[in-house]
Each structure stands twice: as C-alpha cells, then as structure tokens.
Amino acid sequence: MNSSDRRDDVWEQVKAVFRYELLRNLRNKNFLVIFLIAVGIFSLNLFLPPILDGFETDPNFFLENLNPGGLVIMILAVGVSMKTIAGEFESGSMELLASKPISRDVIYLGKLAALFAILLVVYIFFFLYSLGTSTWIYGLQDGLSLVMLAVPFFLALSSMVWVSVSLFLGAWTKSSVVTVLGTVGIFIGLSVAAGIVPYYSPMTGEAFNYLPGEGESGELAVGDEDSPVEGIMINTGTDHLSDLFVTYSLDPETNISILEHERGCPVTGMGGEEFVPGDRGYTLSSSVARTLMMTMVYIIGLNYLGILLFKKSSIMRH
Amino acid sequence: MKALEIKDLDKHFDSFKAVNGLNLVVEESEIHGFLGPNGAGKTTTLRMIMGLLEPDDGDILIYGKNNDSKDLDVLSRIGYMPERPSFPVHLTSRELLEIYGQTYGIPEEVREARASRLLNKVGLDNYADKRTGKFSKGMKQRLGIAQALISEPDLLVLDEPTAGLDPGGRARMRQIIKEIGKDDITMLISSHLLEEVEKICETVTMIDEGKSVLSGSVEELSHSKTVLQIELMEITSRIINALEDLPKVKEVIRVDDDKEEIKVIASDDEDYRPVVSKTIVDHGGTILKMTDRSRSLEDVYLEVIDGGPEDEQLR
Numbered sequence: 001m002n003s004s005d006r007r008d009d010v011w012e013q014v015k016a017v018f019r020y021e022l023l024r025n026l027r028n029k030n031f032l033v034i035f036l037i038a039v040g041i042f043s044l045n046l047f048l049p050p051i052l053d054g055f056e057t058d059p060n061f062f063l064e065n066l067n068p069g070g071l072v073i074m075i076l077a078v079g080v081s082m083k084t085i086a087g088e089f090e091s092g093s094m095e096l097l098a099s100k101p102i103s104r105d106v107i108y109l110g111k112l113a114a115l116f117a118i119l120l121v122v123y124i125f126f127f128l129y130s131l132g133t134s135t136w137i138y139g140l141q142d143g144l145s146l147v148m149l150a151v152p153f154f155l156a157l158s159s160m161v162w163v164s165v166s167l168f169l170g171a172w173t174k175s176s177v178v179t180v181l182g183t184v185g186i187f188i189g190l191s192v193a194a195g196i197v198p199y200y201s202p203m204t205g206e207a208f209n210y211l212p213g214e215g216e217s218g219e220l221a222v223g224d225e226d227s228p229v230e231g232i233m234i235n236t237g238t239d240h241l242s243d244l245f246v247t248y249s250l251d252p253e254t255n256i257s258i259l260e261h262e263r264g265c266p267v268t269g270m271g272g273e274e275f276v277p278g279d280r281g282y283t284l285s286s287s288v289a290r291t292l293m294m295t296m297v298y299i300i301g302l303n304y305l306g307i308l309l310f311k312k313s314s315i316m317r318h
Numbered sequence: 319m320k321a322l323e324i325k326d327l328d329k330h331f332d333s334f335k336a337v338n339g340l341n342l343v344v345e346e347s348e349i350h351g352f353l354g355p356n357g358a359g360k361t362t363t364l365r366m367i368m369g370l371l372e373p374d375d376g377d378i379l380i381y382g383k384n385n386d387s388k389d390l391d392v393l394s395r396i397g398y399m400p401e402r403p404s405f406p407v408h409l410t411s412r413e414l415l416e417i418y419g420q421t422y423g424i425p426e427e428v429r430e431a432r433a434s435r436l437l438n439k440v441g442l443d444n445y446a447d448k449r450t451g452k453f454s455k456g457m458k459q460r461l462g463i464a465q466a467l468i469s470e471p472d473l474l475v476l477d478e479p480t481a482g483l484d485p486g487g488r489a490r491m492r493q494i495i496k497e498i499g500k501d502d503i504t505m506l507i508s509s510h511l512l513e514e515v516e517k518i519c520e521t522v523t524m525i526d527e528g529k530s531v532l533s534g535s536v537e538e539l540s541h542s543k544t545v546l547q548i549e550l551m552e553i554t555s556r557i558i559n560a561l562e563d564l565p566k567v568k569e570v571i572r573v574d575d576d577k578e579e580i581k582v583i584a585s586d587d588e589d590y591r592p593v594v595s596k597t598i599v600d601h602g603g604t605i606l607k608m609t610d611r612s613r614s615l616e617d618v619y620l621e622v623i624d625g626g627p628e629d630e631q632l633r
C-alpha cells in the first residue's frame with residue numbers, strides 16, 4: 001500500500017468514525033433531553049427580563065446576549081461527550097471498533113470532530129433563536145454585522161474546552177459517571193472559586209482568566225459614548241470567546257474595566273449593584289488573544305493527554 | 319503456511335497470570351478450535367491477537383508478521399467477533415456494517431452490496447434497518463459474525479460464538495460457521511463447548527491455566543484410543559486399581575460421583591472388552607452395561623484438563 005492509499009484510507013476511517021459518533025449521539029434520547037434543558041435555560045435569559053421588567057425596546061439586547069452562558073456551554077458539552085469514550089468502554093462496543101484496522105488516534109479524533117460538528121449545529125440554532133426572539137421582543141437590533149456569523153463557531157470552541165475535560169476524564173477513568181461528575185464538579189468548583197476567592201484576595205482574580213470557565217467580569221468602553229459596545233458587560237474566560245471576539249470586531253480599540261466590589265475587591269461573574277468598574281482593566285485585544293490562546297491550550301493539551309491515555313488503554317469490559 | 323503462530327505468550331493482571339507461555343499454531347485454511355475451561359485464558363489470548371491487549375512477553379505472528387504493536391496491515395487481514403458482541407444501540411445493523419466496512423477502506427458501493435449479502439447470509443436481512451438495541455442475543459451474535467466478515471478476511475477469529483444461545487440458536491450459528499468454512503477461510507474458534515468444536519473444527523488446541531496442554535487434529539485425538547463406558551453394580555477401589563494395572567490402559571475415570579459408572583481409556587484402538595470384563599468379574603464386580611465407543615473430544619478434554627495438565631503434542 002503506498003502513502004497515497006494510506007492517506008485515502010485514513011480519511012475514509014475519519015469519516016466512518018465521524019458518522020458513527022454523529023448517529024450514536026443524535027439518536028440518543030439523552031441528547032434531546034440535554035438540548036431541551038439548554039434551550040430552556042437560554043430561554044429564561046431571553047424571556048425573563050421582559051417578563052419581570054416589562055416589554056421595552058432594547059436595541060442592544062442581542063449584542064449583550066450573544067452568549068448563552070457558561071452553564072449552557074458546559075451542559076451541552078457534557079451532554080454530547082459523556083458517553084463518547086467512557087460509555088463505549090462500559091457497553092463493550094469499543095472492543096469492536098478498536099479491533100478494526102484503525103489507529104486509536106483516528107478513533108479519538110474522528111469522535112472529536114463529530115462532537116464539534118454537533119455543537120456547531122446546536123449553536124447555529126441558538127444564534128438564530130436568539131436573533132429571532134431578540135428582534136421579536138425588543139425590536140430591531142443594533143450592531144448586527146457579518147462577523148456575528150462566527151459566533152456559533154466560537155461558542156462551539158468554548159464548549160470544546162469542556163468536551164476536552166470530559167473526554168480526558170473518560171479516557172482516564174472509563175466511567176461515564178465519573179466523567180459527568182468530574183466535569184460538572186470542575187465547572188462548579190471553578191465558578192464558586194471565581195466568585196469567592198477574588199473577594200478576599202483581589203489580585204488572584206486574573207488567575208481565573210487562565211482557567212476554563214467564566215473568567216473575570218468587566219464593562220466595556222466605560223464612559224466612551226462613541227463606542228458601539230459602550231456599557232456592555234462581558235466576561236473574559238474561555239466560555240466567553242464568542243462575545244469577546246464580536247465586541248472586539250465592533251470596536252478593536254476599546255478596553256475592559258474589571259468590576260470591583262464597592263469596598264474595593266474585584267469579583268468575577270457576580271454582577272449586581274454593589275459591583276462597579278474599578279481601576280484594573282485590559283485592552284479588549286489582549287483579552288481576546290489570551291482567551292483564544294487558553295481555549296486552544298486546553299483543547300489541544302487535554303485531548304493530547306486523552307489520546308495518550310486512550311492509546312494505552314486495554315480494551316476489556318468494565 | 320502458518321496463518322497464526324503464537325510463541326511463549328505471557329500476560330498477567332496484577333498477580334494473576336492469565337496467559338502463561340502459550341504456544342499455538344493455526345495453518346492456513348484450517349478451522350482450529352481453541353478449547354479450555356472458563357478462565358483458562360482464551361479471551362485474553364484472542365484480545366492480544368487483535369491488539370486490544372498488550373502481551374507481557376512472547377510473539378504473535380499473523381501470516382509471518384508480528385502484531386504486538388497493533389499493525390494495521392495485519393489487522394486488516396483479520397475479522398474478529400468478541401464474546402457477547404456489543405454494538406452502539408442507536409445504529410442499525412446495515413449502518414454498522416457499512417461503517418465498519420469503511421474503516422477497512424472498502425469502496426462505498428462494494429461495502430453496501432457486501433453488507434446486504436452478509437445480512438442475508440446470517441438471516442438478518444429483514445432486520446437490516448432496525449436498531450441493534452432491539453436485537454436479541456442470538457441476533458447480536460449473528461450480526462457479530464457478519465461484521466467480522468465485512469472485509470472478507472483471511473483469518474476469522476471467533477470468541478465463544480455459540481455462548482449463551484438456546485439449542486436452536488446454537489444450531490443456526492453452527493450452520494453459519496460451517497457455510498463460512500466452505501469459503502476456504504482460516505478460522506480460530508474459541509469455545510468451552512466441546513461438542514460444538516468437535517462438529518465444526520478440524521484441529522484443536524486445549525489450554526488450561528494459560529498454557530497449551532494439547533494440540534492436534536480432532537480426528538487424531540478422537541480415534542487414537544478406545545473408550546469403554548461401563549456401568550457396575552458397585553465401584554470399588556479394588557476394581558479401579560486392577561483396571562489401572564492392565565497393560566495399555568491409560569486411565570480409569572469415574573464418570574459421576576452419583577453414578578456407578580466408569581470410563582476405561584486404552585492407549586490404542588484394540589478390542590479390550592474381554593480382558594476388562596474378566597478383570598472386573600475376577601475382582602468381585604458385576605457389570606450391568608458396557609459400551610465400546612470411539613473416544614470423543616470430551617474424553618480427551620476430561621483426561622487433559624480435568625485429569626491435570628499433561629504435555630502431549632500430537633503433531
């Protein structure tokens with residue numbers, strides 16, 4: 001077999017695993033349940049404010065709600081990936097797949113590609129759903145641009161960070177229960193820590209920009225009324241790559257002022273009246289670059305480790 | 319040519335030695351039975367052949383090439399059906415066969431046609447578009463065979479293909495395997511069901527505690543000796559000892575603790591009935607029934623496995 005034949009075969013194998021994972025996931029009732037839960041949470045974001053505050057026009061609503069939130073991003077990631085590796089070990093179906101003349105790298109990467117494709121389609125739906133309901137409830141929206149078409153792609157990338165955590169845990173433990181509890185536990189742990197730790201130790205807030213999740217909370221272009229993104233609240237973690245990217249494309253020169261507690265302690269992800277823009281901040285460009293870099297570091301790093309563990313796995317029933 | 323050769327294969331799990339210096343040879347076009355009690359190391363050995371487990375030591379040569387590092391070219395020549403095959407429950411049997419075929423690089427039109435033909439061959443053509451989650455155990459076993467054949471392999475490895483099936487399911491599976499055997503394919507069939515292996519296989523290797531204890535052709539092993547099955551009024555140690563002392567009597571086995579029945583195994587195929595009858599009567603025994611029959615694989619198995627490991631290489 002020459003190298004061209006081998007390349008063709010590998011491409012066919014990637015397509016085979018891609019189709020296998022796509023069908024396995026999309027026909028699973030659990031996926032539908034997770035999807036509906038995510039839609040439900042996102043719908044609360046969209047519908048609750050007008051229900052509570054009255055139906056007033058808000059031309060920036062879509063721009064301010066491009067991101068369905070860290071919880072939805074994590075839930076969708078865990079929903080699609082919890083059985084991808086661990087579930088196949090548990091059911092025994094991995095034995096047949098791994099007995100074919102296909103390398104473990106190809107199995108892993110084919111599955112990863114399928115998960116990305118599923119998430120991309122889900123986020124395209126979320127994008128259209130959000131645009132439609134924002135226009136319906138709050139009137140015509142400002143700041144719409146073609147660059148916003150990239151939002152589903154960046155949301156899928158944000159979810160892939162949690163997918164990577166989930167696949168790594170699945171390849172390591174071969175248990176879907178540990179995979180789910182581990183990923184959700186890390187998400188909750190980091191979210192709680194990001195809310196509490198900087199309150200007592202203000203300088204530690206920046207560290208959360210280097211961990212998966214929400215990162216720090218800030219306000220864009222404070223006091224700059226010429227900026228199209230003036231006054232928009234934003235987070236700086238891997239879950240918010242999409243909104244960082246879009247706001248950066250709308251006003252590349254703007255800055256993020258990190259919110260601080262009125263007593264002077266920076267906080268993350270909490271919001272509320274007691275939090276105001278403080279002295280600390282970043283340029284939006286540096287924040288986008290850092291978040292994109294950290295997203296890719298987690299996706300590449302965790303999946304590299306996941307592949308190593310998967311390749312070393314003995315295929316037995318668990 | 320040797321389709322499969324295993325040399326001094328070792329595998330342990332913590333302190334448990336699952337496979338312990340195993341040797342095995344399967345010649346091309348041969349249907350080879352891999353026999354042993356539960357826990358003897360059969361499934362572990364097959365998983366090492368398929369590259370699913372790493373051996374601790376030893377060599378696995380498939381058509382002369384070593385497969386200890388999961389050589390994809392080697393694997394492309396093998397079809398494998400695990401014990402109790404498990405499939406993703408949301409895919410149909412046709413989709414699965416096509417996807418598995420695609421992993422071998424089989425062109426789309428060829429794999430579609432082959433999937434239909436194989437589903438027909440194993441009697442699943444009416445269930446081609448049903449999801450495998452709704453399949454019975456027997457249907458899963460048959461789909462297991464079909465997926466193992468999707469690449470038209472040179473070597474087919476089947477792990478307990480009839481395990482857990484009802485008599486009808488076993489007969490059907492046996493028929494399928496026999497039909498596959500007509501295609502001049504090499505097969506290694508692991509089983510602990512002796513009758514099945516005797517009906518299907520040409521050669522066997524028996525293993526116990528991870529070691530090969532006997533190998534040879536079913537014909538050689540079954541007919542090289544005489545077995546007398548004798549029902550007595552009462553079995554005494556005097557009779558047993560006297561029979562064991564007879565020249566050319568290789569073994570005397572009590573068939574069952576609840577029955578007064580023994581098997582006398584002689585080392586050639588002469589008629590031993592007169593001398594055995596006389597010995598029993600001379601030592602105070604009463605014969606109720608005596609049958610002379612050719613030795614079955616079960617007799618060989620009981621001698622070698624239950625009677626303790628014994629190195630006997632017949633070829």
